[in-house]
Amino acid sequence: MSSPTDPIVVWHDHSVSRADRELQNGHRGCVVWFTGLSGCGKSTVANVVDRHLFERGVRTYLLDGDNVRHGLNATPQMLAERYGTEFGKRFGLGFGQQDREENIRRVGAVAQLMCDAGLVTLTAFVSPYRADRDAVRATLAAGDFIEVFVDAPLEVCEARDPKGLYQKARAGQIKDFTGIDAPYEAPIEPQLVLKSAEFSPEALAAEVLRYLTEAGKLNVS
Numbered sequence: 001m002s003s004p005t006d007p008i009v010v011w012h013d014h015s016v017s018r019a020d021r022e023l024q025n026g027h028r029g030c031v032v033w034f035t036g037l038s039g040c041g042k043s044t045v046a047n048v049v050d051r052h053l054f055e056r057g058v059r060t061y062l063l064d065g066d067n068v069r070h071g072l073n074a075t076p077q078m079l080a081e082r083y084g085t086e087f088g089k090r091f092g093l094g095f096g097q098q099d100r101e102e103n104i105r106r107v108g109a110v111a112q113l114m115c116d117a118g119l120v121t122l123t124a125f126v127s128p129y130r131a132d133r134d135a136v137r138a139t140l141a142a143g144d145f146i147e148v149f150v151d152a153p154l155e156v157c158e159a160r161d162p163k164g165l166y167q168k169a170r171a172g173q174i175k176d177f178t179g180i181d182a183p184y185e186a187p188i189e190p191q192l193v194l195k196s197a198e199f200s201p202e203a204l205a206a207e208v209l210r211y212l213t214e215a216g217k218l219n220v221s
């Protein structure tokens, strides 16, 4: 686990450790990182996993791209309404490569804090760039980052198109749309591959729960 250092901003150790929290929770903290094309099923399967874990008494939380982009990683337009255009331009995030890099960096830092707090932290972001996902993995201890590739063919995602975004992207109304005119770099060695064009959300969620159980994340023995 590597963290940057700074002579002015000095790390302060907590009096309550991650191990203390995991013992109280009765399970480990970790980050379950769902990645895949828009429309592949990240949010759906992550929500099913979230619900099952919650019902089993696991302390869990779900960070979803669409939602985080309304607050922590709001768009320039959203920020401009309250903070002004210049502020929005400087801190708001769109979908260019560097904005996506910053989106993933910020949410990766939040996921690291939640993992350290002993939460099973689920993240559902397109996160198309391998380097961005690898940078998050590098901030976590070995085994804490569980990469889940939600794998559906582009044509299936486009046929689903629940928000009509593929249609707008094809019409040139949205630029830099993943899979259309922006790349998606599939994971090379993910911990899990979920074939979301072939199996139901419940079946895919069961695969994730099975992995977490077998990896020892859902107990502290």
Ligand SMILES: Nc1ncnc2c1ncn2[C@@H]1O[C@H](COP(=O)(O)OS(=O)(=O)O)[C@@H](OP(=O)(O)O)[C@H]1O
Pocket (backbone or CB within 6 Å): 037, 038, 039, 042, 043, 065, 066, 069, 095, 099, 100, 101, 103, 104, 124, 125, 126, 127, 128, 163, 165, 174, 175, 176, 177, 178, 182
């Ligand atoms: N240009 C472009 N490319 C991809 N996706 C777009 C774009 N514009 C808007 N959207 C909608 O935003 C959601 C993706 O946000 P993410 O934060 O997950 O994207 S990323 O990780 O920064 O690539 C994604 O949500 P999901 O469909 O749930 O994946 C899209 O609906």
Ligand SMILES: Nc1ncnc2c1ncn2[C@@H]1O[C@H](COP(=O)(O)OP(=O)(O)O)[C@@H](O)[C@H]1O
Pocket (backbone or CB within 6 Å): 036, 037, 038, 039, 040, 041, 042, 043, 044, 045, 124, 160, 161, 162, 196, 197, 199, 200, 201, 204
């Ligand atoms: N395993 C699945 N099988 C069939 N349809 C699915 C599956 N997972 C998701 N869907 C449907 O596909 C669409 C996109 O799902 P969503 O979870 O929003 O994808 P993402 O979060 O990756 O954009 C939704 O209409 C959803 O109901």
